[in-house]
Amino acid sequence: MNLRIPGPTPLPDEVLQASGKQMVDHRGPEFKAMFDRITSGLKEMFQTKNDVLILSSSGTGSMEAAIANTLSPGDRVLAVSIGEFGERFAAIATAFGANVTKLNFAMGTHATPEGVREALVKDPSYKAVLITHNETSTGITNDLGPIAAVVKGEFNKLFLVDGISSVGSIECKTDEWKLDVVLSGSQKGWMAAPGLAFVAMSPTAWEANKTSKMPKYYFDLAKAKISADAKETPWTPAMSVFYALDKGVEILKREGYQNVYKRHADLSARTRNGLKALGLKMVATEDKYASNTVTAVYLPEGIEDGALRKHIQSKYQVVLAGGRGALTGKVFRIGHLGYVTAKDIDECIEAVRGSLIDLGVKLPVNIK
Ligand SMILES: Cc1ncc(COP(=O)(O)O)c(C=O)c1O
Numbered sequence: 001m002n003l004r005i006p007g008p009t010p011l012p013d014e015v016l017q018a019s020g021k022q023m024v025d026h027r028g029p030e031f032k033a034m035f036d037r038i039t040s041g042l043k044e045m046f047q048t049k050n051d052v053l054i055l056s057s058s059g060t061g062s063m064e065a066a067i068a069n070t071l072s073p074g075d076r077v078l079a080v081s082i083g084e085f086g087e088r089f090a091a092i093a094t095a096f097g098a099n100v101t102k103l104n105f106a107m108g109t110h111a112t113p114e115g116v117r118e119a120l121v122k123d124p125s126y127k128a129v130l131i132t133h134n135e136t137s138t139g140i141t142n143d144l145g146p147i148a149a150v151v152k153g154e155f156n157k158l159f160l161v162d163g164i165s166s167v168g169s170i171e172c173k174t175d176e177w178k179l180d181v182v183l184s185g186s187q188k189g190w191m192a193a194p195g196l197a198f199v200a201m202s203p204t205a206w207e208a209n210k211t212s213k214m215p216k217y218y219f220d221l222a223k224a225k226i227s228a229d230a231k232e233t234p235w236t237p238a239m240s241v242f243y244a245l246d247k248g249v250e251i252l253k254r255e256g257y258q259n260v261y262k263r264h265a266d267l268s269a270r271t272r273n274g275l276k277a278l279g280l281k282m283v284a285t286e287d288k289y290a291s292n293t294v295t296a297v298y299l300p301e302g303i304e305d306g307a308l309r310k311h312i313q314s315k316y317q318v319v320l321a322g323g324r325g326a327l328t329g330k331v332f333r334i335g336h337l338g339y340v341t342a343k344d345i346d347e348c349i350e351a352v353r354g355s356l357i358d359l360g361v362k363l364p365v366n367i368k
Contacts, residue, residue: 001313001317001318001319002316002317002318002319002344002347002348002351003319003335004318004319004320004321004334004335004336004344004348005319005320005321005333005335006136006165006188006293006294006321006333006335006337007165007185007187007188007194007335007337007338008187008193008194009187009188009189009191009335009337009338009339009340010338010339010340011191011192011193011244011248011338011339012191012247012251012339014247014251015191015192015244015247015248015251015339016244018243018244018246018247019193019240019241019243019244020240021240021243023239024239026232026233026236026237026239027232031231031232031237031239031242032230032231032232033231034242034243034246035054035228035231035232035233035242036231037246037249037250038054038242038245038246038249039052039054039228039231041249041250041252041253042054042198042249043200044253044257045167045168045249045252045257046163046167046172046174046182046184046198046200047171047172047173047174047175047176048174048175048182048200049175050174050175050200050201050202050203050205051200051201051206051225051228052198052199052200052201053198053199053200053201053221053224053225053228054196054197054198054224054228054233054237054242055196055197055198055199055219055224055233056195056196056233056235056236056237056238056241057195057196057197057219058185058187058194058195058197059162059164059183059184059185059187059188059197060088060092061197061219062164062183062184062185062197062198062199063088063089063092063162063164063183064092064096064219065197065199065216065219065221066160066181066183066199067089067092067093067096067098067130067160067214068096068212068214068215068216068219069201069205069208069209069212069214069216069219069220069221069222070128070158070160070180070181070205070208070209070212071093071096071098071127071128071158071208071212071214072097072211072212072213072214073096073097073098073213073214074097074098074099075098075099075127075128076098076099076101076123076125076126076127076128077090077093077098077099077100077101077126077127077128077129077130078100078101078103078116078119078120078123078126078128078129078130078157079093079100079101079102079103079129079130080103080105080111080116080129080130080131080132080142080147081102081103081104081105081132082104082105082109082110082111082132082135082138082140082142083107083132083135083136083137083138083140083324083325083327084135084136084137084324084325084326084327085132085135085136085137085162085164085165086104086130086131086132086135086162087102087325089130089131089132089160089162090102090130093130096214096215097214098128098214101119101123101126103115103116103119107138107283107326107327108138108140108283108284108285109140109285109286109289110140110141110142110143110286110289111131111142111147112147113146113147113149113150116129116147116150116151117150117154120150120151120154120155120157124155126155126157127157127158128157128158128159128160128208129151129157129158129159129160130160130162131144131147131159131160131161131162132161132162133161133162133163133165133166133167133170133172133182134163134164134165134166134170134291134292134293134294135291136164136165136291136293136294136324136333137296137323137324137325137327137333138283138284138296138327139282139283139284139290139291139294139295139296139297139333140283140284140289140290140291141166141170141289141290141291141292142289143289144161144172144173144177144179145173145176145177148177148178148179149177152177152178152179152180153178158180158181158204158205158208159178159179159180159181160180160181161179161181161182161183162183163182163183163184164183164184164185164188164197165185165188165189165291165293165294165337166184166189166293167182167183167184167188167189167198168184168188168189168190168252168260168337168338169188169189169260169261169264169292169293169337169338170189170261170264170291170292170293171261174200174202178202179200179202180201180202180204180205180208181199181200181201181202181205182199182200183197183198183199183200184197184198185197185198186198186241186244186245186248188293188337188338189252189260189264189293189337189338190245190248190249190252190338191244191247191248191251191252191338191339192241192244192245192247192248193240193241193244194241195238195240195241196237196238196241196242196245199221199224201221201225206225209221209222218235220234251339261292264292264293264336264337265292266342267292267336267340267341267342267345268290268291268292268293268295268336269287270342270345270346271295271334271336271345271348271349272287272290272295274345274346274349274352275295275297275334275349275352277364278349278352278353278356278363278364279300279363279364280297280298280300280352281297281298282295282296282297282298283296283297283298283327283331284296292336292337293335293336293337294321294333294334294335294336294337295333295334295336296323296327296331296332296333297331297332297333297334298330298331299329299330299331299332300356300361302360302361303356303359303361304329305322305323305328305329305330305331305332306322307359308320308332308355308356308359309322309332311355311358311359312351312352312355315351315354315355315358316347316350316351316354316355317351318347318348318351318352320332320333320334320348320352321333321334321335334348
């Protein structure tokens, strides 16, 4: 099966083998050595000297942790949203009692530094700004550097970044851009199973943590830091996912981080070019901001999302993702992150071509 969803991703054999290893004491020397290796690999990929904490949860747990550990009820929060995951970040902050204002950008577009600046000028009372680095529902990557220059450089706000589907596949310069909290999750580019989430915390984020009054217990990052300093986790960790991640990080290091970013950029362009040749329209209005980890593409007229995905899976053994939120039923999505090659993409595009023909879509004349 060619699993082309934006996580969980297929895993290399060496990761599958590592995942099946026998348990060890999660407070013993073998675990501590593994914890150390993984943490230093994560820091390299996050491009940070800050603490990077590892939580046993899916990515959403790290979003909750980011909010609950830096903010207090009533804090003013500007939630920048370009899709469903931006909406989720805003919803979590609201659920924890923050006073959230949303800054939405049009479907298919990215957040602009000018738009963020305008919102921060209009209301200077914001304590924090939330943003999604790579919006998995629309297949768009925000250009974080210039936005961070506004949020941090001009206004010095706390800046919380959902990098769940970017870090590990798309470059995120945590320290250079002065990002305060950056998140990711094991099932994305990391070549590991779902179950672990990562939180990079800047010194400024730790300062905010000292006065944060939102409720927290399982996701109390101060507790996680005390444990991390002893190379362990406060609670029993998802051990088998640690094993997988240990191997996944080793593989990424072996490939070289810059090569990993380039491979994702190349495969993303290959995906879009293949789809465009079939006459399909991307959700991303500009290629420059199209995501290197996931492509969202509009369904051709008259084709039902469910019918296409069922057909392509049963006839071609390719699994696509559907649309989310406002794009439900309107798009399908192709994941190209983690353990993925040009051959996987070519087979996927070929299966899309075959399925569209099978379902009666008239393709451009030059396509057979
Ligand atoms: C950008 C982004 N944010 C948050 C999440 C939520 O992560 P999880 O499903 O692991 O809780 C995802 C997962 O798809 C994501 O892509």
